[in-house]
Amino acid sequence: MRRRWAAGEAALGGWLGIPNAYSAEIVARGDFDYVCIDAQHGHIGYSDIWPMLQAVNLGSATPLVRVPWNEPGIIGKSLDAGARGVVIPMVNTGREAEAAVAACRYPPDGGRSYGGTRVVRQEGSDYFTNANADVAVIPMIETTEALSNLDEILSVPGVDAVYMGPSDLSVSLGLPPRNNDGEPAFDGAVAAILDACSRHGVTAGCHTVSELCQRRSAQGFRMLTVTSDTAALSRALADELRLARGEEPVSRSSSMY
Secondary structure, X not given: OHHHHHOXXXXXXXXXXXXXXXXXXXXXXXXXXXXXXXXXXXXXXXXXXXXHHHHHXXXXXXXXXXXXXXXXXXXXXXXXXXXXXXXXXXXXXXXXXXXXXXXXXXXXXXXXXXXXOHHHHHHOHHHHHHHHHHOEEEEEEOOHHHHHXXXXXXXXXXXXXXXXXXXXXXXXXOOOOOOOOOOXXXXXXXXXXXXXXXXXXXXXXXXXXXXXXXXXXXXXXOEEEXXXXXXXXXXXHHHHHHHHOOOOOOOOOOOOO
């Protein structure tokens, strides 16, 4: 993922919502640049996160976790279990961004606690030496408050990327919870995020679907979630059933769910 960013290329990712290590391994063995475990929405708890991270680490993709909230305990435990970055929801101010960075960084850059956890035992001293530079801190921009504080958030040292959540952002703008391309308020918010990321040298990411990836890449996003395990499974099952009935696969919308 970081290599893609450094080359100015888009990193393409998969999203995990099924609390199962086997399905996580199937996604991780695809050709994604990152795979993110979603512990905010759905049924994934910490007892699912660590075996899913073990499975994701069998592939070559960068393992990420979207934590439930901007809280140092779950951020630290997710990193200790093997995540190489965290996506942090509802970061609305510079102070909240600073707290997110501090939870991901060992002193003197932050307040992350050091312990004899899986990553330390598995990778030895090299993990501690490189962790502060390696772990990606990715706050989510998904409210009008965050939009009004973009420069404040993006100027925080240690913020590597921001991740646009189109559903919550749309709701905050008074729109339906989906991608709302063509709506002036939504298009303006997207443009504001991209412009601010360009000014501050921060990678712009977003939750999207395969049908929108080329558009989002052309707009300037460099972290693009292509699909989720649940969406891909639902689509594949529907297509297989239609083909079995002699029908054409359905024409896809830009729905993420």
